[in-house]
Every structure is written in C-alpha cells, then in structure tokens.
Amino acid sequence: MKxxxxxxxxxxxxxxxxxxLPMRKRRDVLRLSAEGVSTRKIGVSLTIxxxxxxxxxxxxxxxxxxxxxxxxxxxxxxxxxx
Numbered sequence: 001m002k003x004x005x006x007x008x009x010x011x012x013x014x015x016x017x018x019x020x021l022p023m024r025k026r027r028d029v030l031r032l033s034a035e036g037v038s039t040r041k042i043g044v045s046l047t048i049x050x051x052x053x054x055x056x057x058x059x060x061x062x063x064x065x066x067x068x069x070x071x072x073x074x075x076x077x078x079x080x081x082x
Contacts, residue, residue, distance in 0.1 A: 023075045029056045034067035
C-alpha cells in the first residue's frame, strides 16, 4: 500500500489557533446553542462547519460563558475569552 503524502491534522486541539469567525457569528453560535439548536443545524444556518461550532462551544464552556452574555461584555472581551 502506497503511503499518502498528506498528513491528517485535527482541525482543533488544545492550544491551536482557529480561523476567526466574525463576532456576530460567534454570538449567534452561543445564542442558537442556548436555544437548543443542534451543532449541525447551527453550522448550516451560519454556513460554518459543525466542528467549528463545536470548538467555539467547547471554548465557551471552558471559561463558563453562557447565553445571554453579560450586557457589559464587549466584542474585545468575547474575543479574548473564545
């Protein structure tokens, strides 16, 4: 069997950088998840991958971030957290 020249690399892992989503989409991921929408449906709705949705939800859970966000939380604060 011929070895592949491509190496599998997981999309997201501890300490890695993710492609940045617009802040509106990050907020929408949190809002839709709190409304009980599945990660697959969130991804389709926002035209992002399911694994990207899951990664943002994991990051939010790690810092105990829930929807609705505190009114004083700026976009800069949210970006720093997730």
